[in-house]
Amino acid sequence: MLRIAQSLAGLYIVVALCVAAASFVGLLVPLGGTAPLPIGIRREPISISIAYGTEKEEWLAAARAEFLATNPRVRGRPIEINLEGVGSREIVRRIIDGDLQPTAISPASSIQIELLRGEWDARNTTPILYDGNDAPQPLVVTPLVVVAWTERAQALALDNPDQIWHNIHDLLASEQGWAEVGHPEWGLAKFGQTNPESSNSGIQTLVLLAYSFHEKVNGLSNADILDADFQAWLDDMQEAVLEFPSSTGTLMQDVVRFGPSKYDFVVVYENLAIESIEIARGRWGDISVYYPPANVLSDHPYAILNAEWVTPEEREAAALFRDFLLSEEVQTRALVEYGFRPGNPNVSFDVAGSPFERFESYGVQRDIAQSVQTPPADVLNELITLWSRRDYD
């Protein structure tokens, strides 16, 4: 009896100490403050990892630093965040293969979320994605754009969006190249896109080209991909690509590095085009931004994984970081500093210094034409298989 009493007393003391410690910490850490931890009380941090598509690296890295500076806690424990930049398609493949076990993922597009859901469900009984509050949510949104060197875009009179793909195609297919429009010194015309086997924007580009060829915006089918006329048309464009970089960030950097010598027209995310307008002028001159007649949006979903390697505390920590990323202040920074459209519908476009104002004369615009329907996984795979089989790279 005495022994039980002693144990209870001991337990009481432990609990009391914990409560006291928690209150002490609470007192010392004002909301959003950066007060140091009290000496002598060290709580094991909760460490989360986020695998993300590299296109938003700079915004995420800056937001992570700001978030951690607020000393965020879950159940009294500090949070650590490891950001791991991985190609968006690679995120899915590596999770399925078992060699990537992040707390949350943020690929470039919901396409990857759907691919992950499909492949996971085929192998497991428990779904890997939550419903409800922790269901995947878009962080930021960015469409695809065609970037061209202004002088060359003007020579081709590339200002009718409805005809953009066909104008570009016809020039790429010409054996005369730029001589067709009076500029033999520019040689053959050259196209640029990423490798669809490794990069999200590469597959999105192929989807837009396929829809454009078939003159529709939904219902892309395997028969459309296998159509011989479409394949010949695609050949003309893909054979005019000198190199397929594996990420969109690298592609945009190469456009500025190598200029019109290597790329006449490239398909990249709008935010990367916005980021590059000023630096391109220091190297080769002005670039212009064009919007295809039908677009595909990258919505950068943030998905906490419902997996055995994620603890409830880690799930909470990942949710706190997501809410921080969706806060008005961080969303506005994504817009003004990094050229992303806000994922939080309550955040306004109309803020001072918005790139949609600053770069309007370069063709950057708020309004996007209609979006194409995302094709089902089997059609996407057929498109990638076709691309690989034709050995364009």
Place this chain on the structure above:
Amino acid sequence: MRRISLMLLMVMVTTLVAACGDLLPTGGDESLAPDNAVVVRMLYGSEKEAWIEAVTTEFNNQRLESTEGRPIFVEAVPIGSGESLDLIVNGQEQPAVWSPASSILVPIANQQWAAANNGELLTEENPPPVVLSPVVIAMWQPMAEALGWPADPISWADIAEITRSEQTWADFGHPEWGPFQFGHTHPDYSNSGITAILAIAYAATEKTRDLTVADVQHSDVAEFMASVQQGVIHYGRSTGFFGRQMFNRGPAYLSAAVLYENLVAEANNPELYPNLPLPVVAIYPEEGTFWSDHPYAILNGPWMTDELRDASERYRDYLLAPEQQQRALEFGFRPADPGIAIGEPLTMENGVDPTEPQTLLAVPDAEVTQAVRELWGENKKRVEVQVVLDISGSMNDEGRLNSAKQALSTFIGQLADEDELGIITFSDSAAVLTPLDPLGPKREDVLQRVNGLFALGGTRLIDTVAEAYAEMQQFPPGERIRAIVVLSDGADNASSTSPSEIVNLLQADESGRSIKVFTIAYGSGGVDTDLLESISEASGATSYESSSDVQEIEQVYRDIATFF
């Protein structure tokens, strides 16, 4: 001002190193590596030597710590890009980092490595560039203007056509300029040499992309390649060497050469070349050109550790940081960091045009590049080489003669059957071991004769060189690269010709197709290094010093062979 002086110093050091025949530097500062350092050894294209030397010293001085807490030390070794590829693939070199002049070589290295290593890749497929410079045709400005530049663009096909049709400057209204003398480096050793022969193959097929192995193997292409190569004055180990030959020796030596843009900007810097006879311009060929993009490739060999990889990544990040990238611009490169605007010294006043190139030749697949290299090997300009070998009594010391015989046999092995070889030995008098004629039919006999040589008597050096030179002068210039390779271990004590007479004789012919006299000051027994240097200098060739170590003297002969 201080920066320019540093650049001048770098160029002077580079020139000196080349002149002394420093062959495969082991990373001069290895002795400065702190104890217990993790050493990041990097083999890199020598075109960026001045920049790498300047920034790497500062990196090493930072004494950064590795993941294991050891100091990080970078040992950077400048070397021709084709040559470093061979050394790595053959296993003779195991660097952590390889940074050749161009990513053209990366798929070739991966392919060759995979073939010998169960399909493993040597490095990632698209390593990031650290600096950029376009491949250009460097030409003296008045000569470019005589061809219609800048109003009329000049193409690879134009250069090929002038070269193969044996047109001279008289056809362009300037008989006083003599023949059109063209040059590019040796494609087995140097990246710009590979780009030059790819461009010639493109010109032959009238294509600018989609070059195939079948295209390259067409007989017309072989004929085209052979005729262009006839007009080449000689080859060379590195692009930097070629640039210096052109800028120091002037338009009588070379009319035009395939170089990099950064070298043209350097040539027009009066601090670096105070006696440049005429301004030099970079021609960006009409059909397009290639970029020299200096990829930074961290290798995957079994010698790599996590610690070494991490240290290699930190050095890469350092090279790509804005400060080092800004300095690259000062050295005439276009920074890989797209955020750094192009400015001085890349200006029209310095002969370069930052708005060029406007189009490119497509980089072919590895097997196509290989086919072009083979095509060149079969159709390159042939050499006639006269070896002049000292067999005086002192060659018995230090086992010198035995080492020299072995190295000479290796050298003979590098010559093709169609090349012509003669060997003259000298001691108190000269003797023809084999006359100057095609090597193929006599190869075995010559090797046996070399093997049977023994040492005896005095040193009749100058007269023998003068005789060999006079004999070779009888052959018409231009058909073959003409070279004399002199090896001596002593001071002349038996000639009637004076040192100044031989120097005057050699200096009389200033053209790029003149007979080049390479000299090797051999052993440590009273060799007349000054005499040998003045002979090679007067002829426009290179002088070397070598001990009697077999590997060292073999390396000297190998270096000479890059010239042809």
